Amino acid sequence: MKELIEAAKNEDNLEGLREIHPDLYQQLVEQGFFVKQSDNEIEKVRQRIDDVNYNEEEYYLIINSTMNCNFGCWYCYETHKKNSHISDASLQKIKKFIENTLEKNKKITKYTIQFFGGEPLLDYKKSVLPIMDYAFKKAQQRGIILLLNFTTNGYLISDDMIQDFLKYKVNGFQITLDGNRDEHDKVRFVSKTKGSYDKIVENIKKIVRNKMSVVLRINYTEKNLKELDLVFEDLEDLELEYRSLITFSLNKVWQESNNNLGEKVSTFLSLATNKGFSLPDALLSDRVENSCYADKFNQATINYDGNVYKCNARDFTDENKEGILNDEGVVEWNEKRTFRMEHKLKNKACLECRILPICGRGCSQNMIEHVDKDYCVNDFDEAKKDDIILSMFLSENVEKI
Template sequence: MKISKFNTSIHYNGKFIYHNSLTEKFLLLDPLLMDLITAAKNEDSVNSIEEIHEELYKSLLMNGFIVPKETDEIQSVRVLMDKIDNQEETYHLMVNPTMNCNFKCWYCYETHIKGSKTSPGTLEKITNYIDNIMSNQKGIKQFVLSFFGGEPLLYYQDVVLPLMQYTYKAADDHKLALGISFTTNGFLINEEMVADFLKYNVTGLQISFDGNKELHDQTRFVSKSRGSYDVIVENIKLLVRNHIRITLRINYTEQNLIGLEDILHSFNDLSATERKYITLSMNKVWQENNENLGDQVIDFKEKATIFGFSIPDAFEGNRVKNSCYADKRNQSVINYNGDVYKCNARDFTKENREGVLLENEISWNPKMEERMSAKLNNKPCLDCSILPICGGGCSQQALEYRGKDYCVNNFDENKKKDIVLNMFLSNNLMNA
């Protein structure tokens, strides 16, 4: 037997959190027990643990902290990643109805394309493609349609509604489960849309705030004199009162973490049941350089939990089991003009495109297969204790770092431990 390469130990409140990133198990150990494991590891004599403390040995074995000597642990991760990224049950189609937006946020205003809109011809190709996938995709059981953009609700009547109607009927005809979701700024939602969302099985919307009202309105506005916070808050309430799930994404910076509790107070008039329909998602703005905001974020999450919002399952932080949609073969992003992509976090330029939409199929260029084989080629990852939950980053990162040794956590052991610690703490928060 040997000690798994995927174990991490973290000193915590006088004890040690011991974590295995492949089995995702945690043990809370007294320092003496941790010393015993460390000594056994250094002396390469795992059996000595059994001789001294049989119960500990059994627990380590049962939870994957000790594995048979011949186990190829990297191969186990490869198999796992391959299974997840090549799953056949679900097809995820993301559509950008437009690259235009009704807001003028400083960080993405430049990329707006005025007048961009899915044409009737492209819309027909998209519905043909949906039909093709639902009819011919091996093993398919579920179809997911997501709207992204630009602001997808800008052309609701002309593009979104007909696409929802078509997909809903096609999924029903093919006896497939269907989920529809939106990433939207939430400003244009109205009662008629909500009625449609209920009818066509919209399972969730992601709506972002850039801080409390004062700060959000400075960033996300229709015009200099007209912010958007109050309208969005009311629209979220309308949705959750109709039992539609919301992911409330908070794009945080050092500056806007102060006063963030005001957001919770904006939802004071929701019942406890309604509040549960809101799931908090905290995302650090990429321009923010302060690496020490973790405690404030955990503090806010605790307050939001007490207030009644849901927080994501701690294990969603597992970037292998919950790999990005773009890492998966059965996924595509169709832009308003019929250009096809995988990753929606990079510019939708001709250079980045990975395919084009034809009459009823996608013609992929070689970039797509390069992406599909990009992950798990980075040497430092093969010796990393959190590889089974980090995966060496997403396919886009693997592509962009190709040929160089990299670490998405800057080779910082403390940062890696923080990932494990946050999982442990969120897990405890959920079980509290």
């Protein structure tokens, strides 16, 4: 088939392909591989980006309950602040915000709240638990889907918390390990003589045994990739029926300079699947259909101090602030949010790229940081683009779309 398509392309004779293999030709037309010369493909991508990012049926709220943390990882981009927490007044404003977004957006059918930080569980009883309870009751009243999830280091999770998580139907966690026990405990430790690895791993097991999912994020470097497979030994006692609830996600620490670690990462991920664990679906690489939450109009990141952001992968400074939550529980957005939502598909390199319909120029934060500069979220690497396409093609879920 590949030879047929390449021959038709090289000879500029697509009609000839229709005569030789009409079914294949029709599939390529229906799936958008063959398009009319008159079609404005850029405009179609732009329209699809708007359709996804201005979806009125969903809202995505991130709440930073604190900027404090019980660990001090060397690579963390955030500035941790002691004694930072949601005040009683801010708690009421957040509750009003949840009520307001539900009342003003009658089309909403799904509301997601992600607790972030800092370490959100440091302020669990005072802020996180009341917000979960309030949002859960509001969602029940409206008859909508409420998704509650946490980005946490997992160390502070207790049996009582797990009972709360079950009560409010918490659906997911992202928890990080920094390699095997020895490597992790060099980064995340309670004291010079007490690490955190064993307790975190045990908490992960408790979560999945209660049928809640965990994205197990491994922040890797060249050093901690060595003997990373020892992690599997520490999960060996986990029953097979629960292993699929753990999704391994490997992410290179941004300070790591070695860009040739892909083979080691692939070997580890293959071993993970062989042992019954899950991997992120390659179809998520379609950043148009699965755009970042910060790209969406119906999204806000509310900091403990009432400042509002879109992206939570950058430091929460006044410079990055895109709004403020007022006393009425309404976000007063500034011009940065308007620029983020309206300034799209301006990059020349993106407009000429063959995978624009699945990349969409990357996330809006990348776009903001490269205004008037040519950039590529795939580093202008054609082989990397090929890998994205092939991985999506081979996805087990590709036939479901």
